[in-house]
Amino acid sequence: MIDGVKHIVAVASGKGGVGKSTVTVNLALALSAQGYRVGVLDADIYGPSQAQMLGVKEGARPKPAGEKHFHPMQAHGIQAMSMAFLVNTREPMVWRGPMVVGAFQQLLTQTLWDNLDFLLIDMPPGTGDIQLTLSQRVPVSGAVIVTTPQDIALLDARKGIEMFRKVNVPVLGIVENMSLYQCEKCGHQAAIFGTGGGDRIAEEYDTQVLGRLPLALSIRELADAGHPSVVSEPESDISKTFGEIAKQVAEQVAGQSHDGPSISFSE
Numbered sequence: 001m002i003d004g005v006k007h008i009v010a011v012a013s014g015k016g017g018v019g020k021s022t023v024t025v026n027l028a029l030a031l032s033a034q035g036y037r038v039g040v041l042d043a044d045i046y047g048p049s050q051a052q053m054l055g056v057k058e059g060a061r062p063k064p065a066g067e068k069h070f071h072p073m074q075a076h077g078i079q080a081m082s083m084a085f086l087v088n089t090r091e092p093m094v095w096r097g098p099m100v101v102g103a104f105q106q107l108l109t110q111t112l113w114d115n116l117d118f119l120l121i122d123m124p125p126g127t128g129d130i131q132l133t134l135s136q137r138v139p140v141s142g143a144v145i146v147t148t149p150q151d152i153a154l155l156d157a158r159k160g161i162e163m164f165r166k167v168n169v170p171v172l173g174i175v176e177n178m179s180l181y182q183c184e185k186c187g188h189q190a191a192i193f194g195t196g197g198g199d200r201i202a203e204e205y206d207t208q209v210l211g212r213l214p215l216a217l218s219i220r221e222l223a224d225a226g227h228p229s230v231v232s233e234p235e236s237d238i239s240k241t242f243g244e245i246a247k248q249v250a251e252q253v254a255g256q257s258h259d260g261p262s263i264s265f266s267e
């Protein structure tokens with residue numbers, strides 16, 4: 001158990017750039033809109049993006065609490081911690097795996113999370129050693145897998161599901177991002193990354209598609225501007241989809257015991 005946190009939910013993707021961070025921030029805000037106390041931990045230590053998506057100004061630093069702890073930053077009513085709050089994000093991070101895992105554990109345990117129902121972890125993309133160690137060291141209640149319908153992304157999403165299964169973390173479901181592009185001018189719809197991929201792996205792994213999000217200019221623009229869709233346009237179809245995903249995640253996780261399975265995995 002992590003102090004101040006009831007449930008930890010990992011948001012992961014096998015492949016980079018499929019929208020994992022965008023989904024994490026909007027899902028966190030949707031859970032918050034449903035009355036839960038929510039935090040986000042950006043574990044994407046090499047390319048942290050939660051600070052920008054939450055609109056935390058560059059250079060803003062969390063307040064220390066005593067010698068060992070930090071208060072989380074606050075944005076749009078949720079608590080957040082990221083490597084980006086502690087280092088200069090313009091310089092590349094050239095850390096080896098063990099340093100990344102160490103930094104992550106410090107972020108997780110040295111933040112004074114304040115009475116959270118859900119802490120969402122924006123995992124680093126991929127399914128290598130770092131991801132495996134993170135999933136094994138943290139008492140995760142469940143994992144949400146983000147993918148596009150594209151074959152190559154699905155292949156990597158499968159690896160993500162397999163990884164969580166190996167460490168006995170329940171996979172809560174799949175979010176299919178960039179499912180369909182709708183032209184803002186003529187309304188024409190195009191399945192740029194293909195169709196049906198989410199359903200195929202959901203079936204294969206006996207899990208479910210929690211929701212499908214379109215490839216939409218507004219999703220990118222609003223997240224880049226630090227006011228993600230769920231807070232900027234709460235009545236839009238996109239925000240409603242995030243709301244539905246949030247409901248399913250909360251229901252599944254709250255149905256489990258409060259401390260969730262603790263992870264053990266031997267090399």
Ligand SMILES: Nc1ncnc2c1ncn2[C@@H]1O[C@H](COP(=O)(O)OP(=O)(O)OP(=O)(O)O)[C@@H](O)[C@H]1O
Binds near residue numbers: 016017018
């Ligand atoms: N549904 C969407 N429609 C339009 N743009 C999107 C959508 N989802 C994500 N994006 C954009 O795609 C880019 C990559 O998204 P994001 O950073 O969330 O992906 P990621 O999987 O977390 O990437 P990384 O692997 O780098 O951590 C961002 O510019 C984001 O704004």
